[in-house]
Amino acid sequence: MEKNTQRPEDDAPSSEGIPAPEGAANLIDTDYVIGQDNITASPMGIDVDLHGKVFIFSSIVILLFVILTLALQDQMEPIFNSMFSFLTTNLGWFFLLGANVFVLLAIVLIFTPMGKVRIGGADAKPDFGYLGWFSMLFAAGMGIGLMFYGVSEPLTHYGTAMGGISAGEDGIRTDWAPLGAAAGDQAGAIDLSMAATIFHWGFHPWGAYAIVGLSLAIFAFNKGLPLTMRSIFYPILGERIWGWPGHVIDILAVFATLFGLTTSLGIGATQAAGGLNYLFGIPDGDTTLVLLILGITIVALGSIMLGVDKGVQRLSQLNMVLAALLLLFVIAVGPTLMIATGVADNLIGYVTHLPALSMPFGREDANFSQGWTAFYWAWWIAWSPFVGMFIARVSRGRTVREFLISVLLVPSMASVVWMTAFGTTAIEQVVNEGITEVQDAALELQLFTMLEYLPLSAITSFVGIVLVIVFFITSSDSGSLVIDSITAGGKVDAPKPQRIFWALIEGALAIALLLGGGLEALQTAALTTGLPFTLVLLVGCYGIVKGLMSEPRTK
Amino acid sequence: MFKHIMVPIDLAHIDVLEPSLDVVADMAKHYDAKITYVGVTSNTPNSVARTPNEYEQKLDAFAQKRHSVHGQPVTAKAYGSTDPVANLDDILIKAIDELGADLIIMATHLPKKLDAVMPAHGGKVASHTDASVFLVRPH
Numbered sequence: 001m002e003k004n005t006q007r008p009e010d011d012a013p014s015s016e017g018i019p020a021p022e023g024a025a026n027l028i029d030t031d032y033v034i035g036q037d038n039i040t041a042s043p044m045g046i047d048v049d050l051h052g053k054v055f056i057f058s059s060i061v062i063l064l065f066v067i068l069t070l071a072l073q074d075q076m077e078p079i080f081n082s083m084f085s086f087l088t089t090n091l092g093w094f095f096l097l098g099a100n101v102f103v104l105l106a107i108v109l110i111f112t113p114m115g116k117v118r119i120g121g122a123d124a125k126p127d128f129g130y131l132g133w134f135s136m137l138f139a140a141g142m143g144i145g146l147m148f149y150g151v152s153e154p155l156t157h158y159g160t161a162m163g164g165i166s167a168g169e170d171g172i173r174t175d176w177a178p179l180g181a182a183a184g185d186q187a188g189a190i191d192l193s194m195a196a197t198i199f200h201w202g203f204h205p206w207g208a209y210a211i212v213g214l215s216l217a218i219f220a221f222n223k224g225l226p227l228t229m230r231s232i233f234y235p236i237l238g239e240r241i242w243g244w245p246g247h248v249i250d251i252l253a254v255f256a257t258l259f260g261l262t263t264s265l266g267i268g269a270t271q272a273a274g275g276l277n278y279l280f281g282i283p284d285g286d287t288t289l290v291l292l293i294l295g296i297t298i299v300a301l302g303s304i305m306l307g308v309d310k311g312v313q314r315l316s317q318l319n320m321v322l323a324a325l326l327l328l329f330v331i332a333v334g335p336t337l338m339i340a341t342g343v344a345d346n347l348i349g350y351v352t353h354l355p356a357l358s359m360p361f362g363r364e365d366a367n368f369s370q371g372w373t374a375f376y377w378a379w380w381i382a383w384s385p386f387v388g389m390f391i392a393r394v395s396r397g398r399t400v401r402e403f404l405i406s407v408l409l410v411p412s413m414a415s416v417v418w419m420t421a422f423g424t425t426a427i428e429q430v431v432n433e434g435i436t437e438v439q440d441a442a443l444e445l446q447l448f449t450m451l452e453y454l455p456l457s458a459i460t461s462f463v464g465i466v467l468v469i470v471f472f473i474t475s476s477d478s479g480s481l482v483i484d485s486i487t488a489g490g491k492v493d494a495p496k497p498q499r500i501f502w503a504l505i506e507g508a509l510a511i512a513l514l515l516g517g518g519l520e521a522l523q524t525a526a527l528t529t530g531l532p533f534t535l536v537l538l539v540g541c542y543g544i545v546k547g548l549m550s551e552p553r554t555k
Numbered sequence: 556m557f558k559h560i561m562v563p564i565d566l567a568h569i570d571v572l573e574p575s576l577d578v579v580a581d582m583a584k585h586y587d588a589k590i591t592y593v594g595v596t597s598n599t600p601n602s603v604a605r606t607p608n609e610y611e612q613k614l615d616a617f618a619q620k621r622h623s624v625h626g627q628p629v630t631a632k633a634y635g636s637t638d639p640v641a642n643l644d645d646i647l648i649k650a651i652d653e654l655g656a657d658l659i660i661m662a663t664h665l666p667k668k669l670d671a672v673m674p675a676h677g678g679k680v681a682s683h684t685d686a687s688v689f690l691v692r693p694h
Contacts, residue, residue: 226600227600310641496641
């Protein structure tokens with residue numbers, strides 16, 4: 001049930017009912033008061049304001065998970081491994097299909113009149129300027145992945161594509177090449193490897209983020225529901241979202257966010273430690289890893305205390321500037337002409353191969369489509385509550401069209417340019433200069449090895465390490481804000497110590513699992529949460545269309 | 556001596572503010588000053604209001620209620636923020652300048668160890684403004 005709260009002609013606040021946010025919007029009529037299920041207390045002078053069930057349940061399960069994973073590592077690992085391979089092997093098609101739906105819906109919405117709806121009401125003004133807003137979208141969305149996979153993924157696909165198709169005795173393909181591979185065809189292999197990489201970093205991840213972000217933004221800013229995952233389900237579950245069905249959705253979102261973040265912290269620390277070892281000979285043992293995670297957590301704490309505007313936004317801008325500098329440097333000193341023509345070629349290659357790469361059924365390249373694509377999709381979708389909720393929070397005042405273009409097209413294009421620059425440079429080093437070290441290096445070191453064969457490598461590698469670290473800080477601080485908001489029943493104004501608690505938990509979890517060797521289990525857990533979330537998102541697609549249709553449009 | 560008193564208000568915790576509200580009424584009457592009640596709210600829905608406009612409406616109603624108690628002229632001003640918990644001090648300092656207030660009266664808690672890491676809002680505001688700041692402790 002919804003009531004129209006369009007403001008009267010004279011623009012004065014209406015005296016009856018709840019006034020619209022800013023300008024016309026369509027609030028959902030509910031008696032639920034945000035925070036009504038919260039527990040407030042002040043133990044040892046520290047104020048807390050938490051959603052009792054969501055906070056307690058998710059904290060206990062996370063604690064149990066860590067204890068079990070560390071204590072029963074040998075027993076747990078096979079369980080996680082078989083669970084993950086079951087998911088990608090048997091349900092890979094579901095991830096691929098779901099991701100296609102998100103992208104298509106996001107593109108369709110750009111062109112429909114619903115694109116004119118403004119987040120926060122018809123007269124809402126944006127909270128952030130374009131640069132700050134866009135930096136935060138990008139830093140939250142992928143950041144670290146570009147550092148880790150920018151060189152390693154194109155190179156890997158290039159290698160498998162060149163290797164051609166190989167099949168076992170049962171006729172099932174044993175190679176990991178995308179589609180039909182490109183045995184011995186150098187140009188074809190480059191084309192295919194770049195298309196496959198861009199496919200994984202282009203429209204599909206951002207489509208999932210866009211749908212979650214937009215749904216959350218519309219249901220919070222225009223419909224007046226709390227900024228938490230359960231709100232998207234109002235069109236389907238109605239008032240039941242305030243009960244256990246809603247609690248379960250929010251608890252799942254906490255798991256996905258925390259597991260995803262902690263895993264990334266682990267991977268990021270590994271890459272940064274690897275880089276420091278490669279560059280300065282600092283031993284990359286456990287001590288370095290722990291110190292790195294401690295350092296990242298401390299800076300993230302400072303950023304959280306400063307808040308979204310002064311902390312997260314500024315760090316994200318710093319990230320953008322450093323990433324842009326590194327990108328421009330690689331373009332300038334790398335094979336500039338190849339990169340320039342490569343952007344257009346790779347874009348064409350991406351579009352050409354897109355239908356085949358995104359096909360959920362009847363795939364011959366099972367290793368690639370399940371091991372790479374379905375893995376990535378589960379990963380992106382598990383990340384989507386975190387990225388979606390964060391970008392929703394900073395996107396008030398944008399129109400739906402502006403939001404979708406900025407979240408879908410701009411970052412995808414940035415990924416195309418980034419992957420082309422780093423991928424082409426690395427492939428060129430291997431193919432034309434015969435530098436095989438890049439290909440032979442460990443995944444986390446391929447970026448640094450590639451940079452070593454370019455000028456000024458001491459400086460650029462250092463910038464690379466700094467970027468990895470700063471990307472992690474921005475993930476850690478925005479992630480803590482998101483988890484805090486979900487566990488506080490959608491409140492963004494809960495007491496500060498709660499944010500600090502979550503940032504510390506993330507750091508502690510990452511250290512415990514890295515030392516205990518449970519990081520892979522955690523990664524599987526993060527990916528496993530991708531499955532229920534694909535369902536959540538598909539339902540969210542219905543919710544967002546329903547929600548947008550009832551919104552007044554800007555002129 | 557004082558012409559314009561600014562009073563930061565948290566509509567979610569009115570009970571905590573009671574002692575300071577009495578001080579505000581007495582001071583305003585003594586100096587015949589006008590009062591502006593300032594509220595900082597999240598742009599997202601919160602426990603007090605589901606939209607920033609609703610918050611403004613409630614703050615206005617609160618100001619009028621106080622007016623009926625002390626009879627001094629009142630206005631209300633609400634500020635929306637993406638992250639009100641982190642931005643509160645900055646917004647209050649900005650509000651003092653915008654309003655031209657010469658006295659700020661606000662409730663504060665008793666000193667505690669945590670203040671070293673997270674300073675109390677009153678102290679922070681006082682160290683960043685030329686206006687006088689009156690911090691009222693709980694009874």
